[in-house]
Amino acid sequence: MSIIPKFSFKNQAFKLRENAILDVTTVVLSSKGYDLMTMDDVAGAVGISKPSLYKHFKSKEELVGEAMVRLLEGAIEEVDKLPAALNPVEKLQALLEWAMRVRLGGGLPFLPSTSPHVRDMLMRNFKYMTRVLKLNRLLEGLVKQAQKEGLLNPALPTDVILYSYYARTCDPAVEYLQKFSKMSDDDIVRHMLKVSFEGFRT
Known part of the structure; x- marks a missing residue:
């Protein structure tokens, strides 16, 4: 048969x-x-x-929407396969490292544009919005857990930390460093992670 x-x-x-x-x-x-x-x-x-x-x-809208859906699905897969032994901040760092390496390889940030047209177009895309909401729930859970454990400042509103984190995925400093500095991609990721989670102070 x-x-x-x-x-x-x-x-x-x-x-x-x-x-x-x-x-x-x-x-x-x-x-x-x-x-x-x-x-x-x-x-x-x-x-x-x-x-x-x-x-x-x-259409171009459908094409771009599907490209963004694929990016978000990749991010959700990365979160799902993070080792359980990592604490919430280590998980946030690991995902941000993945996102920066995607950017350095010519990929897209989580937040594709501040253009009202693009934002409205994506908000009308049901498939995109369901992935955005799922990723947001996962990351918000990690941020709240980290605050509860004292790993992130509990005095800061969760949304401030969460959206600052999203902003790091589209920070143009990554591209500028790749283009104009002599650092390797590994060094760029390492330094940007340190700045993102520890700031500029010694």
Whole structure:
């Protein structure tokens, strides 16, 4: 008795091309931003025609939304696989390290833009918003636990710590250091983690 594969080769090829499209979209978004990025840019970089691109994503909004969904799903997976032995601050540090390495590799920050258009577009994306809320719950839980254990300042509002943490994922200092300093990526991550959690004081 033969077993019918769950996915045909055609479907697998379609999914592989879709992942390639999202990889390229991430790079183009990181370098050009949403407003300057075009579907022609993405199609050309992938090496496919624009009609082929539209078979996967019907619009630039849908394409960018899916790229951001994939980023958030990656972050949630990172949180889920953090060792239980780590304390909450160590878990926050580990996720921030992952996020900075994504950025240094040409990826996107958690907070993609302050553009009202992009923000409104993403807020209309149900798939994106469900991932945002899930990640926020996970990180808020870590921050509250760290405050309860005295590892983070309990006098600070939780939201101040949480949103300052999010801001570190899109800090332009990471790109500036990579472009203009002579530091390795490992050194950039190490120093930025120290500044983020310990400040500038000795």
